[in-house]
Amino acid sequence: MGVEEVNQSILIIDDDEELTQMLQAYLQGMGYDVAVRNDSAKGLAEATTGSHYDLVLLDVMMPQMDGFDVLKQLRVSHSTPVLMLTARGDDYDRILGLELGADDYLPKPFNHRELAARIKAIFRRQEFTTAAQHQQDIIVNGILLSNSRQAVEVNHVPITLTATEFSVLRLLMLQAGNLVTKEDISLKALGKKLMAFDRSIDMHVSNLRKKIAVIASDEKIRTIRGAGYLMKVSS
Incomplete structure (x- = not known):
């Protein structure tokens, strides 16, 4: 059986050369185009000025400039989906990564099949977003979401969202x-089942609220404690 052509490109930024060689071979075997940078500064340069990448796998623990600094600088100009690889899997690392705009996280050591599943979930979300581009714009309570332009305005002022926040x-x-x-939200917007103690949904909604609050002071997204969230129709 031949390798399935999927065409998506992945950039791995991790200083562990042995691990990145294994990941590159594994992901290329799945049909992905994979580039590796074992230096955080070179990885950031590649992610921002090099070829277009559909996903960045970003390690947290790197010398000189860690993954959080790379993510902060990347998010200044790019909304490329980022899957953080956290060495300890501590809540602090996961929450900080999500606050800075990461799309997902995976603690080391991890099963390669789990990594593949997370990557596929992110790409399914991108496909869902692309498929929605031909749908009409949505306007609710002062927020305009343009499917065709992949853009959001709050009270006519543009705001920048990551692909996950947009979904x-x-x-x-x-x-x-x-x-x-x-x-x-986890299934339809993130493309994965909600796991116990997973706070990623809360962090993505928190990021949305912060970005909206810069423009509008009234509450747009209401928390229904223990259940989920509700977009208010009017103030």
């Missing part, structure tokens, strides 16, 4: 006035 906001706006459970 979460789109789902909440489509269901405006109704409760959307965390399970539904």
